[in-house]
Amino acid sequence: MHEVRISTDLRGKNREIAAENRTHLAGHGIVSLNLMSAPGAGKTSLLLRTIPLLAGRHSVGVIEGDIQTTTDAEKVGALGIPVYQIQTGGVCHLDAAMVRSALHELPLDSIKLLFIENVGNLVCPAEFDLGEDARVMLLSVSEGDDKPKKYPLMFRESRLLILNKIDLLPHVSFDIEKARREAREINPKLDIIEISCTTGAGLDRWVAWIEDLVSSIRSG
Amino acid sequence: MHEVRISTDLRGKNREIAAENRTHLAGHGIVSLNLMSAPGAGKTSLLLRTIPLLAGRHSVGVIEGDIQTTTDAEKVGALGIPVYQIQTGGVCHLDAAMVRSALHELPLDSIKLLFIENVGNLVCPAEFDLGEDARVMLLSVSEGDDKPKKYPLMFRESRLLILNKIDLLPHVSFDIEKARREAREINPKLDIIEISCTTGAGLDRWVAWIEDLVSSIRSG
Numbered sequence: 001m002h003e004v005r006i007s008t009d010l011r012g013k014n015r016e017i018a019a020e021n022r023t024h025l026a027g028h029g030i031v032s033l034n035l036m037s038a039p040g041a042g043k044t045s046l047l048l049r050t051i052p053l054l055a056g057r058h059s060v061g062v063i064e065g066d067i068q069t070t071t072d073a074e075k076v077g078a079l080g081i082p083v084y085q086i087q088t089g090g091v092c093h094l095d096a097a098m099v100r101s102a103l104h105e106l107p108l109d110s111i112k113l114l115f116i117e118n119v120g121n122l123v124c125p126a127e128f129d130l131g132e133d134a135r136v137m138l139l140s141v142s143e144g145d146d147k148p149k150k151y152p153l154m155f156r157e158s159r160l161l162i163l164n165k166i167d168l169l170p171h172v173s174f175d176i177e178k179a180r181r182e183a184r185e186i187n188p189k190l191d192i193i194e195i196s197c198t199t200g201a202g203l204d205r206w207v208a209w210i211e212d213l214v215s216s217i218r219s220g
Numbered sequence: 221m222h223e224v225r226i227s228t229d230l231r232g233k234n235r236e237i238a239a240e241n242r243t244h245l246a247g248h249g250i251v252s253l254n255l256m257s258a259p260g261a262g263k264t265s266l267l268l269r270t271i272p273l274l275a276g277r278h279s280v281g282v283i284e285g286d287i288q289t290t291t292d293a294e295k296v297g298a299l300g301i302p303v304y305q306i307q308t309g310g311v312c313h314l315d316a317a318m319v320r321s322a323l324h325e326l327p328l329d330s331i332k333l334l335f336i337e338n339v340g341n342l343v344c345p346a347e348f349d350l351g352e353d354a355r356v357m358l359l360s361v362s363e364g365d366d367k368p369k370k371y372p373l374m375f376r377e378s379r380l381l382i383l384n385k386i387d388l389l390p391h392v393s394f395d396i397e398k399a400r401r402e403a404r405e406i407n408p409k410l411d412i413i414e415i416s417c418t419t420g421a422g423l424d425r426w427v428a429w430i431e432d433l434v435s436s437i438r439s440g
Contacts, residue, residue: 039258039342039371040363067343069369090373092312092343120370122259123287123312123341142362142388143260149289150340151259153310168362171391 010095014128017096021131024103025114030061031214032114034094034130036154037138038147039120042164044072045197046138046206047115051079053207054113058214061111063102065094065119072117082106093124096131113214122147126154133217140165141174148182155183160191160209167196230315234348237316241351244323245334250281251434252334254314254350256374257358258367259340262384264292265417266358266426267335271299273427274333278434281331283322285314285339292337302327313344316351333434342367346374353437360385361394368402375403380411380429387416 025032035043044064051060061082064073073085084102086094099116106114116132118125126135137158139147142165148155155161161183163176180192193209195202245252255263264284271280281302284293293305304322306314319336326334336352338345346355357378359367362385368375375381381403383396400412413429415422 038260038340038363039367040360066370068372069366071366071369092341119343120258121312121341121343123339124344140260140362142360142385142392143258146289146291147259149291150286152288165362168388168391171388172362 014096017100018129018131021096021100025131028108030111030114031217032116032132034116034118034132034135036118036125036135037120038122038143041138041140042197043117043138044075047076049197049203051081058113059111061106061114063116065117067119082111088119092119092121093128094118094130095128099130122151122154126157134159134213136160138162138164142168142172145175145179148179148186152186155186163194165196166194166201167198234316237320238349238351241316241319245351248328250331250334251437252336252352254336254338254352254355256338256345256355257340258342258363261358261360262417263337263358264295267296269417269423271301278333279331281326281334283319283336285337287339302331308339312339312341313348314338314350315348319350342371342374346377354379354433356380358382358384362388362392365395365399368399368406372406375406383414385416386414386421387418
């Protein structure tokens with residue numbers, strides 16, 4: 001019982017800061033995406049494949065969230081874009097206050113598209129609004145097709161579900177139609193794109209999805 | 221800051237209840253294992269393979285932890301053993317109070333080996349003692365070999381690391397020696413066993429590990 005009460009207090013404060021972040025980002029004309037998934041679903045690999053595909057069209061910045069280590073930030077920073085690493089020091093998700101601190105360290109005037117890579121966790125990140133424009137979740141097919149029913153909140157809160165590692169489909173037991181159907185039962189508006197960061201399959205559709213999102217936010 | 225304070229309070233109370241659980245289980249001569257991993261690493265599949273291998277030697281019971289759904293409990297219960305499903309209702313880990321409630325629902329006099337399958341999460345479950353005798357974590361090779369450094373607490377808190385899905389090694393980028401080395405840098409005493417629930421490789425060593433643990437606890 002006490003946990004629910006604490007959680008409500010924290011979330012109320014988080015919502016306030018997230019609203020400030022949203023205003024701050026909009027003031028700089030920045031579109032932002034919050035990438036969420038279980039550990040090892042491929043968030044960093046997706047960024048490493050995506051950012052070069054956007055080069056010349058969007059000025060990209062990245063906030064990396066990890067419990068500790070800076071390895072992901074180093075990999076992404078090697079692409080020559082602004083990256084800020086948040087180390088949560090044990091906390092299992094990013095929150096809006098952490099992102100606010102990161103925004104003060106990034107060169108916001110030279111960023112138009114901001115990716116926020118959350119801590120690898122299929123549960124807690126979904127409860128914390130960061131001030132992003134849209135949430136994108138990755139599910140790798142090696143994790144199993146039962147995940148929408150077992151972890152519904154993240155599926156409900158996301159605008160796009162990326163089914164990653166489809167190159168592994170021949171080697172794992174994963175019913176892609178079941179996963180799509182059960183994800184849409186939870187969230188009928190969910191967009192779904194199948195990709196492989198290894199082969200590059202589907203990355204064109206993901207980039208087109210980003211372009212559509214950016215256009216709709218800038219025109220709206 | 222406030223989060224650390226809350227967390228300390230909760231953990232103090234959790235430790236007390238975990239100690240009660242430990243006494244309660246020992247009083248019934250039950251050896252218990254807390255299985256932890258990221259979502260989809262194969263905890264349920266491991267139980268489904270392991271329990272038949274233990275038949276006739278150990279009376280097994282299972283506590284299944286999930287945020288919602290009862291699918292895992294139904295799969296395991298089909299093996300004809302006592303199973304209790306904890307639905308956390310959004311909470312991202314099991315805690316000692318949840319396990320205490322489950323212990324009151326299970327036929328403890330007919331159980332000698334209790335598996336507690338935690339919520340799929342590589343972070344939070346490691347912070348909560350449930351009263352178990354040993355913690356076992358699974359890491360599937362499809363999650364990537366960077367996980368020990370990125371999620372050190374669970375590696376530090378576990379007695380055994382099971383590297384699962386080794387049948388996928390030819391299809392993923394995973395340096396098994398690096399994973400072993402970096403896990404042991406965090407926890408020099410960590411036992412490590414490589415298995416595949418698909419092919420059955422390594423399951424004999426996992427069963428032998430359980431037998432050794434049970435013997436050492438019963439003789440100690």
